[in-house]
Amino acid sequence: MKSIANYISISRIFLSLLLALTEPLGIEFIVIYLICGISDALDGYIARKTNTTSTLGEKLDSVADLIMIVVLMILLYPIIKLTIGIVVWIIIIGLIRVLSIMVVYLKYKTVVILHTYGNKVTGLLLFIYPLSLAFSRSDVLMYIICLVASISALEELYIHLVSNELNSNKKWI
Known part of the structure; x- marks a missing residue:
């Protein structure tokens, strides 16, 4: 239970990379994207509620956000x-x-x-x-x-x- 928030952030990193393999704005993209968004909100919430916030968790969250942004920029640039x-x-x-x-x-x-x-x-x-x-x-x-x-x-x-x-x-x- 102590590091569940960190596992959620790590899963968002992998899901963001998986997002790169989907068709932009297709159903798989939307589903994975929504899961990433929910996990982004959940990791910090769970860490605060379980009193397991950490420097590592903050860095994992920031890395996951950065990876997701880069993947989205690459996928969506041609569309935007x-x-x-x-x-x-x-x-x-x-x-x-x-x-x-x-x-x-x-x-x-x-x-x-x-x-x-x-x-x-x-x-x-x-x-x-x-x-x-x-x-x-x-x-x-x-x-x-x-x-x-x-x-x-x-x-x-x-x-x-x-x-x-x-x-x-x-x-x-």
């Missing part, structure tokens, strides 16, 4: 047909995230992605986006995601720059 402006915006968000990770590493000699409300909202919007593609190809949600992700990335960078100690569970500024 992003504009140059959105691509540049996503690159800028990525650079801010990398800068934030570098600041944490230089200050604390570790790699951490905060579990802020902004990051959680960004994650939820990113989760909804592929499901919305089955119904609409609207770019509006992509602009909303980029805006929220930008604010979230800047908030995390600011927190790391001004804080004197590392708190990976800091919820907001």
